[in-house]
Amino acid sequence: MLNITVRGHDLSGVASVKDLAEHTKKQGVHNLQLALGMSFPDMPSGAANLNPGMGAAIKRELANEDVQVGILSCYINMIHPDLEIREQLLQKFESYLRHARYFGASMVASETGCVLPEIQYTEDNFSDEAFADMVGVIRRLVKAGEEAGMLVGIEPGLNHPLYSLERVEQLLTAVQSDYLGIIFDPSNLITNEDYQHQVAMVERAFERFGDKIVAVHLKDFKVEDDQIIPVNLGEGLIDYAAIARIIAKHKPLSYVVLEETKDDHIGRALQLSLASEAKP
Template sequence: MRVDEPTAVPLLGAFARIFSRPTVNDLAVAFEDHALTQVQLNLSALGLPTIPRGDELRRLDVAAIQRTFGLHGSTVWGVSATFNTAHPDPDVRKHDTADAARFIAALGDSGAVAATLCSGSRDPANMWGRHPDTASEAAWSDFRRSLDALLPSAEAAGVLLAIEPEPANTVSGTDRALRLIDELGPDADTIGFILDPANLIDGVAADDRRSTLERAFDALGDRAICVHAKDTVPWAQTLAGAGVVDYDLVGRLHAALPQPVPVVIQDASETEIDAVAALVRERVFAGAAA
Protein backbone atom coordinates (compact mmCIF):
# COMPACT_ATOMS: atom_id res chain seq x y z
CA MET A 1 0.00 0.00 0.00
CA ARG A 2 1.64 3.20 -1.22
CA VAL A 3 1.14 6.29 0.89
CA ASP A 4 0.59 9.19 -1.51
CA GLU A 5 2.94 11.78 -0.07
CA PRO A 6 5.93 13.53 -1.70
CA THR A 7 8.98 11.46 -0.81
CA ALA A 8 11.14 14.60 -0.51
CA VAL A 9 9.39 15.27 2.80
CA PRO A 10 10.04 12.61 5.47
CA LEU A 11 6.87 10.69 6.25
CA LEU A 12 7.31 11.35 9.95
CA GLY A 13 4.47 11.52 12.42
CA ALA A 14 3.35 10.70 15.92
CA PHE A 15 0.58 9.27 18.03
CA ALA A 16 -1.98 12.03 18.47
CA ARG A 17 -2.39 11.24 22.15
CA ILE A 18 1.08 12.70 22.76
CA PHE A 19 -0.72 16.04 22.32
CA SER A 20 -4.02 15.99 24.19
CA ARG A 21 -5.98 19.00 22.91
CA PRO A 22 -9.60 20.15 23.23
CA THR A 23 -10.23 20.64 19.50
CA VAL A 24 -9.12 19.14 16.20
CA ASN A 25 -7.64 22.47 15.15
CA ASP A 26 -5.55 22.69 18.33
CA LEU A 27 -4.30 19.16 17.74
CA ALA A 28 -3.46 19.94 14.11
CA VAL A 29 -1.55 23.05 15.20
CA ALA A 30 0.51 20.94 17.60
CA PHE A 31 1.56 18.64 14.74
CA GLU A 32 2.37 21.66 12.59
CA ASP A 33 4.43 23.25 15.35
CA HIS A 34 6.60 20.13 15.57
CA ALA A 35 6.83 19.62 11.77
CA LEU A 36 5.09 16.24 11.94
CA THR A 37 3.10 15.35 8.84
CA GLN A 38 1.61 11.94 9.71
CA VAL A 39 -1.08 11.49 12.35
CA GLN A 40 -1.98 8.23 14.04
CA LEU A 41 -5.24 9.43 15.52
CA ASN A 42 -6.88 8.05 18.62
CA LEU A 43 -10.02 10.03 19.35
CA SER A 44 -9.09 9.90 23.03
CA ALA A 45 -6.64 12.73 22.21
CA LEU A 46 -9.75 14.87 21.76
CA GLY A 47 -11.46 13.64 24.91
CA LEU A 48 -13.68 11.18 23.00
CA PRO A 49 -13.91 7.40 23.31
CA THR A 50 -11.47 5.53 21.07
CA ILE A 51 -14.50 3.85 19.46
CA PRO A 52 -17.43 6.27 19.50
CA ARG A 53 -20.94 4.88 19.80
CA GLY A 54 -24.48 6.12 19.29
CA ASP A 55 -24.83 9.89 19.10
CA GLU A 56 -21.06 10.41 19.36
CA LEU A 57 -20.56 8.31 16.24
CA ARG A 58 -23.40 10.02 14.38
CA ARG A 59 -21.95 13.45 15.17
CA LEU A 60 -18.43 12.48 14.13
CA ASP A 61 -17.30 14.22 10.91
CA VAL A 62 -14.20 12.32 9.84
CA ALA A 63 -13.88 14.24 6.58
CA ALA A 64 -13.75 17.54 8.49
CA ILE A 65 -11.06 16.14 10.78
CA GLN A 66 -8.89 15.22 7.80
CA ARG A 67 -9.47 18.64 6.20
CA THR A 68 -8.43 20.43 9.38
CA PHE A 69 -5.17 18.51 9.60
CA GLY A 70 -4.60 19.17 5.90
CA LEU A 71 -4.87 22.91 6.45
CA HIS A 72 -1.93 22.60 8.84
CA GLY A 73 0.24 20.44 6.61
CA SER A 74 -0.46 16.98 8.00
CA THR A 75 -2.62 14.00 7.16
CA VAL A 76 -4.47 11.46 9.27
CA TRP A 77 -2.61 8.31 8.29
CA GLY A 78 -4.53 5.96 10.59
CA VAL A 79 -7.40 5.97 13.05
CA SER A 80 -7.40 3.76 16.14
CA ALA A 81 -10.20 1.21 16.39
CA THR A 82 -8.49 -0.81 19.10
CA PHE A 83 -10.36 -3.17 21.41
CA ASN A 84 -9.61 -6.60 22.83
CA THR A 85 -10.31 -8.86 19.86
CA ALA A 86 -9.43 -11.93 21.97
CA HIS A 87 -11.22 -10.92 25.17
CA PRO A 88 -12.08 -14.04 27.22
CA ASP A 89 -15.72 -12.99 27.68
CA PRO A 90 -17.63 -13.74 24.45
CA ASP A 91 -20.35 -11.18 25.21
CA VAL A 92 -17.81 -8.38 25.68
CA ARG A 93 -16.05 -9.46 22.52
CA LYS A 94 -19.30 -9.58 20.52
CA HIS A 95 -20.46 -6.12 21.59
CA ASP A 96 -17.05 -4.49 21.12
CA THR A 97 -16.64 -6.07 17.69
CA ALA A 98 -20.03 -4.76 16.58
CA ASP A 99 -19.18 -1.25 17.81
CA ALA A 100 -15.82 -1.34 16.04
CA ALA A 101 -17.43 -2.56 12.80
CA ARG A 102 -19.82 0.40 12.81
CA PHE A 103 -16.99 2.82 13.52
CA ILE A 104 -14.72 1.41 10.80
CA ALA A 105 -17.57 1.55 8.30
CA ALA A 106 -17.88 5.28 9.07
CA LEU A 107 -14.23 5.94 8.11
CA GLY A 108 -14.88 6.00 4.38
CA ASP A 109 -14.61 9.79 4.24
CA SER A 110 -11.64 10.00 6.61
CA GLY A 111 -8.93 9.78 3.98
CA ALA A 112 -7.03 7.45 6.32
CA VAL A 113 -5.01 4.53 5.02
CA ALA A 114 -5.88 2.27 7.95
CA ALA A 115 -7.93 1.55 11.02
CA THR A 116 -5.48 0.27 13.60
CA LEU A 117 -6.36 -2.79 15.67
CA CYS A 118 -5.06 -4.78 18.61
CA SER A 119 -4.85 -8.52 17.98
CA GLY A 120 -5.93 -9.14 21.54
CA SER A 121 -5.02 -10.77 24.83
CA ARG A 122 -6.71 -13.10 27.30
CA ASP A 123 -6.08 -10.45 29.95
CA PRO A 124 -9.62 -9.11 30.51
CA ALA A 125 -8.37 -5.81 31.93
CA ASN A 126 -5.66 -4.93 29.42
CA MET A 127 -5.77 -5.75 25.72
CA TRP A 128 -1.97 -5.51 25.59
CA GLY A 129 -1.41 -7.37 28.87
CA ARG A 130 0.53 -10.60 29.10
CA HIS A 131 -1.50 -13.74 29.81
CA PRO A 132 -0.46 -17.39 29.38
CA ASP A 133 -3.63 -18.27 27.47
CA THR A 134 -3.09 -15.66 24.77
CA ALA A 135 -0.91 -18.11 22.84
CA SER A 136 -3.67 -20.75 22.84
CA GLU A 137 -5.56 -21.87 19.77
CA ALA A 138 -8.80 -20.79 21.45
CA ALA A 139 -7.55 -17.22 21.76
CA TRP A 140 -6.40 -17.26 18.14
CA SER A 141 -9.81 -18.50 17.00
CA ASP A 142 -11.57 -15.76 18.95
CA PHE A 143 -9.27 -13.11 17.47
CA ARG A 144 -9.94 -14.48 13.99
CA ARG A 145 -13.71 -14.34 14.49
CA SER A 146 -13.41 -10.71 15.60
CA LEU A 147 -11.17 -9.84 12.66
CA ASP A 148 -13.38 -11.63 10.13
CA ALA A 149 -16.38 -9.62 11.35
CA LEU A 150 -14.49 -6.37 10.67
CA LEU A 151 -13.35 -7.19 7.13
CA PRO A 152 -16.58 -6.13 5.36
CA SER A 153 -16.60 -2.75 7.12
CA ALA A 154 -12.96 -2.10 6.16
CA GLU A 155 -13.58 -3.08 2.56
CA ALA A 156 -16.68 -0.88 2.36
CA ALA A 157 -14.81 2.09 3.86
CA GLY A 158 -11.74 1.57 1.68
CA VAL A 159 -9.35 1.33 4.63
CA LEU A 160 -6.93 -1.37 5.66
CA LEU A 161 -7.05 -3.11 9.01
CA ALA A 162 -3.63 -2.52 10.55
CA ILE A 163 -2.19 -5.35 12.64
CA GLU A 164 0.93 -4.81 14.76
CA PRO A 165 2.83 -7.92 15.87
CA GLU A 166 3.21 -7.53 19.64
CA PRO A 167 4.69 -10.15 22.00
CA ALA A 168 1.74 -10.10 24.44
CA ASN A 169 -0.91 -10.44 21.72
CA THR A 170 -2.24 -13.25 19.55
CA VAL A 171 -0.23 -11.98 16.56
CA SER A 172 2.92 -12.06 18.62
CA GLY A 173 5.59 -11.92 15.94
CA THR A 174 6.54 -12.63 12.34
CA ASP A 175 5.51 -16.30 12.34
CA ARG A 176 2.02 -15.51 13.61
CA ALA A 177 1.70 -12.67 11.10
CA LEU A 178 2.60 -15.06 8.27
CA ARG A 179 0.07 -17.56 9.61
CA LEU A 180 -2.60 -14.86 9.49
CA ILE A 181 -1.76 -14.00 5.87
CA ASP A 182 -1.95 -17.67 4.90
CA GLU A 183 -5.27 -18.23 6.66
CA LEU A 184 -6.91 -15.11 5.24
CA GLY A 185 -6.12 -15.96 1.65
CA PRO A 186 -7.62 -13.27 -0.65
CA ASP A 187 -8.91 -11.38 2.41
CA ALA A 188 -5.29 -10.67 3.33
CA ASP A 189 -5.48 -7.77 0.90
CA THR A 190 -7.65 -5.99 3.49
CA ILE A 191 -4.93 -5.97 6.16
CA GLY A 192 -1.56 -4.31 6.52
CA PHE A 193 1.17 -4.60 9.13
CA ILE A 194 2.68 -2.04 11.44
CA LEU A 195 6.30 -2.99 12.09
CA ASP A 196 7.47 -1.90 15.53
CA PRO A 197 11.15 -2.76 16.02
CA ALA A 198 10.93 -2.46 19.82
CA ASN A 199 8.08 -4.96 19.95
CA LEU A 200 9.77 -7.29 17.49
CA ILE A 201 12.95 -7.57 19.58
CA ASP A 202 11.22 -7.64 22.98
CA GLY A 203 12.64 -10.63 24.85
CA VAL A 204 15.08 -11.45 22.03
CA ALA A 205 18.74 -12.07 22.89
CA ALA A 206 21.06 -9.23 21.89
CA ASP A 207 22.89 -11.37 19.32
CA ASP A 208 19.63 -12.24 17.57
CA ARG A 209 18.05 -8.80 17.33
CA ARG A 210 19.48 -7.86 13.96
CA SER A 211 18.37 -11.08 12.28
CA THR A 212 14.96 -10.83 13.94
CA LEU A 213 14.37 -7.37 12.49
CA GLU A 214 15.78 -8.29 9.10
CA ARG A 215 13.48 -11.30 8.87
CA ALA A 216 10.40 -9.32 9.91
CA PHE A 217 11.01 -6.55 7.39
CA ASP A 218 11.83 -9.07 4.66
CA ALA A 219 8.85 -11.37 5.31
CA LEU A 220 6.24 -8.69 5.96
CA GLY A 221 7.69 -5.73 4.09
CA ASP A 222 5.42 -5.96 1.06
CA ARG A 223 2.43 -5.61 3.42
CA ALA A 224 4.01 -3.01 5.73
CA ILE A 225 2.01 0.21 5.95
CA CYS A 226 3.73 1.91 8.92
CA VAL A 227 6.84 1.66 11.09
CA HIS A 228 6.64 2.68 14.74
CA ALA A 229 9.47 4.50 16.47
CA LYS A 230 9.89 3.67 20.13
CA ASP A 231 12.43 1.77 22.23
CA THR A 232 12.39 -1.02 24.77
CA VAL A 233 13.61 1.57 27.28
CA PRO A 234 12.14 5.05 27.89
CA TRP A 235 13.00 7.70 25.31
CA ALA A 236 14.98 9.60 27.95
CA GLN A 237 17.50 6.76 28.00
CA THR A 238 17.60 6.51 24.22
CA LEU A 239 18.19 10.24 23.87
CA ALA A 240 21.01 9.94 26.42
CA GLY A 241 22.71 7.33 24.22
CA ALA A 242 21.55 4.25 26.13
CA GLY A 243 18.94 2.99 23.67
CA VAL A 244 18.41 -0.63 22.68
CA VAL A 245 16.82 -0.40 19.22
CA ASP A 246 19.41 0.01 16.46
CA TYR A 247 17.88 2.89 14.55
CA ASP A 248 20.64 2.93 11.95
CA LEU A 249 19.55 -0.61 11.05
CA VAL A 250 15.90 0.44 11.16
CA GLY A 251 16.71 3.24 8.73
CA ARG A 252 18.25 0.82 6.25
CA LEU A 253 15.36 -1.62 6.58
CA HIS A 254 12.80 1.16 6.22
CA ALA A 255 14.53 2.50 3.12
CA ALA A 256 14.53 -1.00 1.58
CA LEU A 257 10.76 -1.47 1.91
CA PRO A 258 9.11 -1.84 -1.50
CA GLN A 259 6.83 1.14 -0.83
CA PRO A 260 7.18 4.38 1.16
CA VAL A 261 5.51 4.13 4.56
CA PRO A 262 5.35 6.60 7.45
CA VAL A 263 7.40 6.38 10.62
CA VAL A 264 5.21 7.21 13.61
CA ILE A 265 6.68 8.15 16.99
CA GLN A 266 5.18 6.43 20.02
CA ASP A 267 5.57 6.76 23.80
CA ALA A 268 7.36 10.11 23.76
CA SER A 269 6.23 12.94 26.01
CA GLU A 270 5.40 16.31 24.50
CA THR A 271 8.59 17.74 26.00
CA GLU A 272 10.64 14.98 24.31
CA ILE A 273 8.99 14.99 20.91
CA ASP A 274 11.35 17.44 19.17
CA ALA A 275 14.46 15.56 20.31
CA VAL A 276 12.95 12.21 19.35
CA ALA A 277 11.89 13.55 15.96
CA ALA A 278 15.43 14.86 15.38
CA LEU A 279 16.85 11.42 16.21
CA VAL A 280 14.47 9.70 13.81
CA ARG A 281 15.12 12.21 11.03
CA GLU A 282 18.88 11.79 11.42
CA ARG A 283 19.10 8.02 11.84
CA VAL A 284 16.12 6.68 9.94
CA PHE A 285 15.62 9.13 7.10
CA ALA A 286 18.89 11.03 6.59
CA GLY A 287 21.07 8.13 7.71
CA ALA A 288 19.49 5.68 5.27
CA ALA A 289 19.91 8.15 2.43
CA ALA A 290 23.58 8.78 3.16
Protein backbone atom coordinates in the same frame (compact mmCIF):
# COMPACT_ATOMS: atom_id res chain seq x y z
CA MET B 1 12.77 8.35 3.13
CA LEU B 2 10.30 7.83 5.95
CA ASN B 3 6.88 9.36 6.48
CA ILE B 4 7.23 10.28 10.15
CA THR B 5 3.96 10.10 12.09
CA VAL B 6 3.05 10.82 15.71
CA ARG B 7 0.26 9.64 17.95
CA GLY B 8 -2.07 12.48 18.82
CA HIS B 9 -2.10 11.50 22.48
CA ASP B 10 1.71 11.83 22.68
CA LEU B 11 1.16 15.59 22.43
CA SER B 12 0.17 17.23 25.72
CA GLY B 13 -1.87 20.36 26.24
CA VAL B 14 -4.32 19.45 23.48
CA ALA B 15 -7.90 20.46 24.19
CA SER B 16 -9.24 20.83 20.65
CA VAL B 17 -8.62 19.70 17.09
CA LYS B 18 -7.09 23.14 16.43
CA ASP B 19 -4.64 22.56 19.30
CA LEU B 20 -3.77 19.14 17.92
CA ALA B 21 -3.10 20.56 14.47
CA GLU B 22 -0.91 23.36 15.82
CA HIS B 23 1.06 21.12 18.19
CA THR B 24 1.71 18.60 15.42
CA LYS B 25 2.88 21.27 12.99
CA LYS B 26 5.12 22.80 15.67
CA GLN B 27 7.08 19.54 15.79
CA GLY B 28 7.55 19.55 12.02
CA VAL B 29 5.31 16.52 11.48
CA HIS B 30 2.41 16.23 9.04
CA ASN B 31 0.89 12.81 9.86
CA LEU B 32 -1.12 11.60 12.84
CA GLN B 33 -2.17 8.29 14.26
CA LEU B 34 -5.37 9.49 15.88
CA ALA B 35 -7.09 7.78 18.81
CA LEU B 36 -10.21 9.90 19.25
CA GLY B 37 -10.98 8.81 22.80
CA MET B 38 -7.42 9.46 23.99
CA SER B 39 -6.89 12.82 22.27
CA PHE B 40 -10.42 14.10 22.95
CA PRO B 41 -11.82 12.24 25.98
CA ASP B 42 -14.81 14.61 26.22
CA MET B 43 -15.89 13.89 22.63
CA PRO B 44 -18.17 10.84 22.32
CA SER B 45 -16.42 8.46 19.94
CA GLY B 46 -18.21 5.14 20.25
CA ALA B 47 -19.73 3.05 17.47
CA ALA B 48 -22.91 5.12 17.33
CA ASN B 49 -21.19 8.51 17.65
CA LEU B 50 -18.97 8.54 14.57
CA ASN B 51 -20.46 10.30 11.56
CA PRO B 52 -19.30 11.74 8.25
CA GLY B 53 -19.54 15.33 9.51
CA MET B 54 -17.24 14.60 12.46
CA GLY B 55 -14.63 13.14 10.16
CA ALA B 56 -14.91 15.99 7.65
CA ALA B 57 -14.66 18.68 10.35
CA ILE B 58 -11.57 17.11 11.92
CA LYS B 59 -9.98 16.59 8.51
CA ARG B 60 -10.61 20.23 7.55
CA GLU B 61 -9.22 21.64 10.81
CA LEU B 62 -6.07 19.54 10.58
CA ALA B 63 -5.56 20.50 6.92
CA ASN B 64 -5.37 24.17 7.95
CA GLU B 65 -1.96 23.30 9.45
CA ASP B 66 -0.96 20.83 6.70
CA VAL B 67 -1.64 17.86 9.00
CA GLN B 68 -3.56 14.71 8.11
CA VAL B 69 -4.79 11.54 9.79
CA GLY B 70 -2.80 8.66 8.34
CA ILE B 71 -4.00 6.01 10.78
CA LEU B 72 -7.22 5.96 12.78
CA SER B 73 -6.79 4.05 16.03
CA CYS B 74 -9.43 1.74 17.41
CA TYR B 75 -7.47 -0.44 19.84
CA ILE B 76 -9.81 -3.04 21.30
CA ASN B 77 -9.67 -6.42 22.99
CA MET B 78 -11.10 -8.18 19.96
CA ILE B 79 -11.13 -11.59 21.68
CA HIS B 80 -12.63 -10.37 24.95
CA PRO B 81 -13.89 -13.42 26.90
CA ASP B 82 -17.27 -11.79 27.57
CA LEU B 83 -18.99 -12.27 24.24
CA GLU B 84 -21.46 -9.43 24.81
CA ILE B 85 -18.63 -6.98 25.47
CA ARG B 86 -16.69 -8.43 22.54
CA GLU B 87 -19.61 -7.80 20.20
CA GLN B 88 -19.80 -4.17 21.31
CA LEU B 89 -16.07 -3.73 20.66
CA LEU B 90 -16.24 -5.36 17.24
CA GLN B 91 -19.18 -3.16 16.25
CA LYS B 92 -17.12 -0.13 17.30
CA PHE B 93 -14.23 -1.22 15.08
CA GLU B 94 -16.60 -1.82 12.18
CA SER B 95 -18.03 1.67 12.64
CA TYR B 96 -14.50 3.09 12.51
CA LEU B 97 -13.89 1.19 9.27
CA ARG B 98 -17.03 2.69 7.72
CA HIS B 99 -16.17 6.24 8.77
CA ALA B 100 -12.36 6.33 8.49
CA ARG B 101 -12.41 7.72 4.95
CA TYR B 102 -14.16 10.89 6.14
CA PHE B 103 -11.19 11.54 8.46
CA GLY B 104 -8.83 11.00 5.53
CA ALA B 105 -7.33 7.88 7.10
CA SER B 106 -5.89 5.02 5.08
CA MET B 107 -6.41 2.33 7.73
CA VAL B 108 -7.93 1.52 11.11
CA ALA B 109 -5.50 0.04 13.63
CA SER B 110 -5.77 -2.39 16.53
CA GLU B 111 -3.86 -5.05 18.41
CA THR B 112 -5.45 -8.47 18.72
CA GLY B 113 -6.37 -8.44 22.38
CA CYS B 114 -6.13 -11.02 25.14
CA VAL B 115 -8.02 -14.06 26.41
CA LEU B 116 -8.40 -12.20 29.73
CA PRO B 117 -10.68 -9.16 30.20
CA GLU B 118 -7.66 -6.87 30.66
CA ILE B 119 -4.86 -6.99 28.09
CA GLN B 120 -1.72 -8.33 29.77
CA TYR B 121 0.97 -10.93 29.33
CA THR B 122 -0.29 -14.49 29.73
CA GLU B 123 0.87 -17.65 28.03
CA ASP B 124 -2.80 -18.56 27.62
CA ASN B 125 -2.69 -16.22 24.61
CA PHE B 126 -0.21 -18.55 22.93
CA SER B 127 -2.59 -21.49 22.56
CA ASP B 128 -3.87 -22.70 19.20
CA GLU B 129 -7.41 -22.12 20.50
CA ALA B 130 -6.73 -18.43 21.21
CA PHE B 131 -5.11 -18.05 17.80
CA ALA B 132 -8.06 -19.68 16.02
CA ASP B 133 -10.49 -17.42 17.91
CA MET B 134 -8.46 -14.38 16.85
CA VAL B 135 -8.40 -15.51 13.21
CA GLY B 136 -12.17 -15.80 13.17
CA VAL B 137 -12.57 -12.28 14.52
CA ILE B 138 -10.03 -10.76 12.12
CA ARG B 139 -11.74 -12.53 9.22
CA ARG B 140 -14.98 -10.75 10.21
CA LEU B 141 -13.27 -7.36 10.53
CA VAL B 142 -11.44 -7.73 7.24
CA LYS B 143 -14.73 -8.50 5.52
CA ALA B 144 -16.07 -5.23 6.94
CA GLY B 145 -12.92 -3.52 5.74
CA GLU B 146 -13.43 -4.90 2.24
CA GLU B 147 -17.00 -3.60 2.20
CA ALA B 148 -15.85 -0.15 3.37
CA GLY B 149 -12.76 -0.07 1.15
CA MET B 150 -10.58 0.43 4.25
CA LEU B 151 -7.42 -1.34 5.41
CA VAL B 152 -7.47 -3.24 8.72
CA GLY B 153 -4.08 -2.68 10.34
CA ILE B 154 -3.21 -5.37 12.91
CA GLU B 155 -0.33 -4.90 15.35
CA PRO B 156 1.42 -8.00 16.77
CA GLY B 157 2.80 -8.09 20.31
CA LEU B 158 3.91 -10.42 23.08
CA ASN B 159 0.75 -9.66 25.08
CA HIS B 160 -1.45 -11.06 22.31
CA PRO B 161 -2.19 -14.26 20.36
CA LEU B 162 -0.30 -12.66 17.44
CA TYR B 163 3.00 -12.84 19.34
CA SER B 164 5.65 -13.88 16.79
CA LEU B 165 6.68 -13.60 13.16
CA GLU B 166 5.53 -17.18 12.67
CA ARG B 167 2.05 -16.40 13.97
CA VAL B 168 1.86 -13.37 11.67
CA GLU B 169 2.61 -15.60 8.69
CA GLN B 170 -0.06 -18.05 9.84
CA LEU B 171 -2.60 -15.23 10.11
CA LEU B 172 -1.79 -13.95 6.63
CA THR B 173 -2.19 -17.47 5.25
CA ALA B 174 -5.53 -17.91 7.03
CA VAL B 175 -6.94 -14.49 6.05
CA GLN B 176 -5.87 -13.68 2.53
CA SER B 177 -7.11 -10.22 1.66
CA ASP B 178 -5.72 -7.01 0.22
CA TYR B 179 -7.48 -5.25 3.10
CA LEU B 180 -5.46 -6.93 5.87
CA GLY B 181 -2.18 -5.25 6.72
CA ILE B 182 0.40 -5.53 9.50
CA ILE B 183 1.46 -2.59 11.67
CA PHE B 184 4.91 -3.73 12.72
CA ASP B 185 6.37 -2.63 16.06
CA PRO B 186 9.67 -4.46 16.66
CA SER B 187 9.77 -3.36 20.31
CA ASN B 188 6.49 -5.24 20.90
CA LEU B 189 8.15 -8.54 19.99
CA ILE B 190 11.40 -8.40 21.98
CA THR B 191 12.34 -9.30 25.55
CA ASN B 192 15.26 -8.50 27.83
CA GLU B 193 16.84 -11.73 26.56
CA ASP B 194 16.79 -11.07 22.81
CA TYR B 195 16.61 -7.30 22.24
CA GLN B 196 20.21 -7.35 20.93
CA HIS B 197 18.87 -9.15 17.84
CA GLN B 198 16.25 -6.51 17.03
CA VAL B 199 17.71 -5.55 13.63
CA ALA B 200 17.88 -9.17 12.47
CA MET B 201 14.25 -9.62 13.51
CA VAL B 202 13.17 -6.57 11.50
CA GLU B 203 15.05 -7.90 8.47
CA ARG B 204 13.31 -11.27 8.82
CA ALA B 205 9.91 -9.62 9.12
CA PHE B 206 10.36 -7.67 5.90
CA GLU B 207 11.72 -10.72 4.11
CA ARG B 208 8.82 -12.92 5.24
CA PHE B 209 5.80 -10.62 4.98
CA GLY B 210 7.09 -7.18 4.03
CA ASP B 211 4.47 -6.86 1.31
CA LYS B 212 1.79 -6.83 4.04
CA ILE B 213 3.46 -4.26 6.34
CA VAL B 214 1.40 -1.07 6.03
CA ALA B 215 3.01 0.98 8.82
CA VAL B 216 5.80 0.70 11.38
CA HIS B 217 5.93 1.82 15.00
CA LEU B 218 9.33 2.91 16.31
CA LYS B 219 9.31 2.71 20.08
CA ASP B 220 12.67 3.22 21.77
CA PHE B 221 13.27 1.36 25.02
CA LYS B 222 15.54 0.64 27.93
CA VAL B 223 15.86 -2.57 29.94
CA GLU B 224 15.06 -2.13 33.61
CA ASP B 225 14.47 -4.95 36.11
CA ASP B 226 14.36 -7.38 33.15
CA GLN B 227 11.50 -5.37 31.61
CA ILE B 228 11.34 -3.47 28.31
CA ILE B 229 10.48 0.14 29.24
CA PRO B 230 9.52 2.68 26.53
CA VAL B 231 11.51 5.92 26.32
CA ASN B 232 11.72 8.83 23.87
CA LEU B 233 13.38 7.96 20.57
CA GLY B 234 17.12 8.51 20.81
CA GLU B 235 17.29 7.87 24.57
CA GLY B 236 17.30 4.08 24.56
CA LEU B 237 18.65 0.92 22.97
CA ILE B 238 16.79 0.73 19.67
CA ASP B 239 19.10 0.69 16.66
CA TYR B 240 17.18 3.43 14.94
CA ALA B 241 19.54 4.01 12.02
CA ALA B 242 19.71 0.35 10.99
CA ILE B 243 15.95 -0.18 11.29
CA ALA B 244 15.20 3.05 9.42
CA ARG B 245 17.41 1.90 6.54
CA ILE B 246 15.50 -1.40 6.33
CA ILE B 247 12.15 0.39 6.29
CA ALA B 248 13.28 2.90 3.67
CA LYS B 249 14.65 0.10 1.48
CA HIS B 250 11.49 -1.99 1.51
CA LYS B 251 8.74 0.58 2.14
CA PRO B 252 9.87 4.09 1.11
CA LEU B 253 7.66 6.84 2.55
CA SER B 254 5.84 4.36 4.76
CA TYR B 255 4.11 5.71 7.86
CA VAL B 256 6.62 5.41 10.73
CA VAL B 257 4.94 6.22 14.04
CA LEU B 258 7.11 7.57 16.86
CA GLU B 259 5.22 5.77 19.60
CA GLU B 260 5.85 6.95 23.19
CA THR B 261 8.04 9.85 21.97
CA LYS B 262 6.36 12.90 23.44
CA ASP B 263 6.09 16.66 22.90
CA ASP B 264 9.38 18.43 22.12
CA HIS B 265 11.18 15.09 21.99
CA ILE B 266 9.27 14.54 18.72
CA GLY B 267 11.12 17.39 17.04
CA ARG B 268 14.45 15.98 18.23
CA ALA B 269 13.50 12.53 16.93
CA LEU B 270 12.61 14.06 13.57
CA GLN B 271 16.09 15.61 13.39
CA LEU B 272 17.53 12.19 14.20
CA SER B 273 15.53 10.80 11.31
CA LEU B 274 16.73 13.47 8.90
CA ALA B 275 20.34 12.95 9.99
CA SER B 276 20.00 9.21 9.47
CA GLU B 277 18.60 9.69 5.96
CA ALA B 278 21.47 12.04 5.08
CA LYS B 279 24.07 9.35 5.78
CA PRO B 280 25.14 7.23 2.78
